[in-house]
Amino acid sequence: MTPEQLVQHALEARQRAYAPYSNYLVGAAVLAEDGVVFPGCNVENAAYPSTICAERVALTSAIANGSRRFTAIAVATSNGGTPCGACRQVMAELGLDMTVYISDEHGNFRTTSVRELLPEYFGPEHLPA
Numbered sequence: 455m456t457p458e459q460l461v462q463h464a465l466e467a468r469q470r471a472y473a474p475y476s477n478y479l480v481g482a483a484v485l486a487e488d489g490v491v492f493p494g495c496n497v498e499n500a501a502y503p504s505t506i507c508a509e510r511v512a513l514t515s516a517i518a519n520g521s522r523r524f525t526a527i528a529v530a531t532s533n534g535g536t537p538c539g540a541c542r543q544v545m546a547e548l549g550l551d552m553t554v555y556i557s558d559e560h561g562n563f564r565t566t567s568v569r570e571l572l573p574e575y576f577g578p579e580h581l582p583a
């Protein structure tokens with residue numbers, strides 16, 4: 455799976471976004487170690503805080519489908535917007551070593567990582583034993 459192909463999955467997932475309130479469509483695609491891709495899109499709610507971001511939909515769907523080890527995630531928005539803080543924290547929990555591709559709606563993307571996006575993440579080592 456090339457970065458371009460994973461970005462393409464995120465762009466396709468973006469088409470399925472349910473975002474009638476913000477009209478900001480977001481798609482994501484998580485690549486598992488075994489090559490399986492899990493898509494996600496943002497799903498908004500009239501009770502705004504009940505909205506869930508594309509990245510967390512993709513990651514939680516991957517977990518629900520039995521996958522645990524991920525190598526990359528692609529995120530696609532209209533303008534190359536970066537993942538929100540909550541999504542960064544969830545990425546750190548579930549895929550700390552993931553490469554992150556951040557794409558605009560035309561498939562122009564840049565490459566970063568979870569560690570770069572959230573260097574001082576809160577991790578399990580901060581919890582008392």
Ligand code: THU
Binds near residue numbers: 480496498505507537
């Ligand atoms: N959104 C995402 O899906 N991912 C992010 O990382 C940032 C924000 C969604 C949430 C909401 O549906 C819309 O974008 C505007 O905030």
